[in-house]
Amino acid sequence: MHELGIIVQISKTLEDVAQENHLEKIGSVTLEIGEVSGIVSDYFDDCWKFYCKKTPLLEGAKLHVIAISAITHCTHCQKDYETVRYGKICPHCQSDQTYLIQGNEINIKEIEAYGASC
Numbered sequence: 672m673h674e675l676g677i678i679v680q681i682s683k684t685l686e687d688v689a690q691e692n693h694l695e696k697i698g699s700v701t702l703e704i705g706e707v708s709g710i711v712s713d714y715f716d717d718c719w720k721f722y723c724k725k726t727p728l729l730e731g732a733k734l735h736v737i738a739i740s741a742i743t744h745c746t747h748c749q750k751d752y753e754t755v756r757y758g759k760i761c762p763h764c765q766s767d768q769t770y771l772i773q774g775n776e777i778n779i780k781e782i783e784a785y786g787a788s789c
């Protein structure tokens with residue numbers, strides 16, 4: 672249950688933020704999820720709903736997900752390419768001297784307090 676573990680972590684962060692800002696309820700959360708972070712979005716959604724029901728702070732909170740595409744950089748020819756399409760081998764020079772620049776992250780981008788009117 673990779674997804675649920677991540678949601679538990681995220682909710683801990685949200686609880687900290689809520690406490691700092693004296694929020695009693697969170698209305699919506701926007702997450703940035705990388706393409707190769709291993710998150711299956713449909714399943715993630717189900718886990719989120721399940722978890723929110725059990726957490727008063729997050730009850731009824733909406734989840735918005737922004738996908739971040741994965742990009743790999745080649746140190747051999749200094750070009751970037753789409754990770755999902757080509758994997759670890761650079762499509763420009765066939766080198767395997769490559770590393771992931773982005774696409775593996777999960778960030779909390781925005782938190783909206785319940786009933787906030789802005």
Ligand SMILES: [Zn+2]
Binds near residue numbers: 746749761764765766
């Ligand atoms: Zn290359």
